[in-house]
Amino acid sequence: MQFLLDGLIAGASVGLGAIGVTLTYSVLRFSNFAHGDFMAWGAYAALVVVGFIGGSTPLGPFSFGLPLILALMVAMGLTSGMALALDWALFARLRARGQAIIVVMASFGASMALRSLLEFIFTSRPTYFSRSIQMAMPVGFGVKITADQVAMLVLTLCLVVGVHLMMTRTQRGREMRAYAQNPALARVVGIDVDRVVRSTWVIGASLACASGVMVGVLVQIRPLMGLSLLLPIFAAAILGGIGSVPGAVLAGVIIGLSEAAAVQFIGAEWRAAVAFVILMGVLLIRPTGLFGVTER
Amino acid sequence: MIDLLGYGAFFLSTALIFGLIALGLNLQWGLTGLFNVGIAGFVAVGAYTSAVLTSPDAADRVGGFDWPILAGWLAASLVAGAVAAFTGYATLRLKSDYLAITTFGVAVVVQLVALNAQGLTGGPFGVAFIPRPFASVQSDPVLFNFANLGVVVAVTLAVYLALERLSRSPWGRVLRALREDERAAIALGKSAQSYRVQAFAVGGGIMGLAGAVQAHFIGFIAPDNYLPTLTFEVWAMLMVGGSGSNRGAVLGAVVVWAIWVGSGALTAAVVPGDLQARAASLQIVAIGVMLCLILLWRPQGFFGARK
Secondary structure (H helix, E strand, C coil), rough: CHHHHHHHEEEHHHHHHHHHHHHHHHHHHHCCCCHHHHHHHHHHHHHHHHHCCCCCCCCCCCCCHHHHHHHHHHHHHHHHHHHHHHHHHHHHHHHHHHHHHHHHHHHHHHHHHHHHHHHHEEEEEEEEECCCCCCCECCCCCCCEEHHHHHHHHHHHHHHHHHHHHHCCCCCCCCCCHHHHCCHHHHCCCCCCCHHHHHHHHHHHHHHHHHHHHHHHHCCCCCHHHHHHHHHHHHHHHCCCCCHHHHHHHHHHHHHHHHHHHHHCCCCHHHHHHHHHHHHHHHHCCCCCCCCCCCC | HHHHHHHHHHHHHHHHHHHHHHHHHHHHHCCCCCCCCEEEEEEHHHHHHHHHHHHCCCCCCCCCCCCCHHHHHHHHHHHHHHHHHHHHHHHCCCCCCHHHHHHHHHHHHHHHHHHHCHHHHHHHHHHHCCCCCCHHHHCCHHHHHHHHHHHHHHHHHHHHHHHHHHHHHHHHHHHHHHHHHHHHHHHHHCHHHHHHHHHHHHHHHHHHHHHHHHHHCCEEEEEEHHCCCHHHHHHHHHHHHHHCCCHHHHHHHHHHHHHHHHHHHHHHHHHHHHHCCCCHHHHHHHHHHHHHHHHHHCCCCCCCCCC
16 A cells, blocks of 8 residues: 555655646747756755755754755745746747747757756766655554644645645636636736746746755756656646646646556566556547647 | 777767757757757667667677668657657647657656666666677777768768758758747648658667667767766857758767867866766756856857858
């Protein structure tokens, strides 16, 4: 039964990443291949900030202390700044020319550059927020969970509920959804498009950063972590239905669970193929995904 | 001098094989506007197909069919083309981004199969003893390199001429029409999806052929040859050369490969050993930035920008 919990936790980080991809796709209309690298950059940013703040005693049963929580917030800001800068320098200019697929290609080039830049700065050797070993607590049915895992699940839940409320209950969220549905009409009724674009990047990049830090706390940090999560993230965004925040999270969990099941029953080496199989299945059977709407 | 000549032939063969991949990509992207980020996957499918079919018997994997090299190459293009056709069939009726995402997935899965299906692909150790053309003159490196260069030039030229002819044929005109104005082309009764799947499959087949030619040129393949960096290099080649132009694709491949090899040799000579892995990543950063700058400032590329 342990694999269900492992899948849930892996799925949480995939889901957080997928929210960013699904929002970028529905608002800015391109699939951002650099999104995985936002995660890696977020994790490394947090790592650097933690190092800057300096050592501290871990909080209660967790492997991390206040510095990491602070660093997470700073890193979310830094990652958002990076995404905005990238949009200003590259994506916005290409978007203005109107060829959507060129923007996808630019994101592919940017992704390669960002990832290799991380390898250049930090080398490809994996690193960790903390090397301490955590005791896992049994919670019944033979399932064990560590305090860190509980903390990360709670963090995911807070972020997802927060983003969902923002998208459905605030003016900004309504503007984003309106722009996603009909850009021309949104402009006509006076929605500030630049602000919508900015909000999309900030939300996407912040969640990517949180997801990267999560993976960093629970597994490890390495420059390629974003690349290896990219396919599951895309698969989750499409399975959930482009534009749907709850769909992305649910699909992320589905993919996490399927991957864990594949590791359990088929073999760990085939894990990375699961997302592809799900992706192909969705595209062949129901391309709009679970909660998607048919676009024209 | 003789060494230099031999190296020149070797360099040009390697570059032209990239040119061959870039020609396949140009058919998909330049002519038809289909975005393929899984080039490495299609190249790998071709390489492994031909390698398994033509290599001598090995105890620990399927193989040893001892097919002639040309039969291996043909099979390589057919299998890679079939994979591309299926990918296209599944995604081309949907939004163009879905094709990009799926090709990315194809590359991931092909890499995974190459690494893990040991009984077929030899796993991380790859396939060795792939027969090389003109193996009988291998003792004379210059003659051997030039003979192989001749083979690569012949294949590239054949594909180049075929593509030039295709792009001027009615078939090529339909592809261009679909790229420029899909609605108008559909209104004329052309099935967008069917033509796109065909173009994607032919492009994938050319990539598979290139993979096979490369495998036989080197004589050994392993999963590490087919990482995303390969996809990325080929894109840089096509963008430098100018998408839409077959001549640009080949020229771009030679130029970018020269820059790549040159900067690699430079860092190897200048940078101390422990920093070389880092310098290599900086090389990729440079190519990535270059790709973005070309997209921003000179989307038509540097050679043969034809209107």
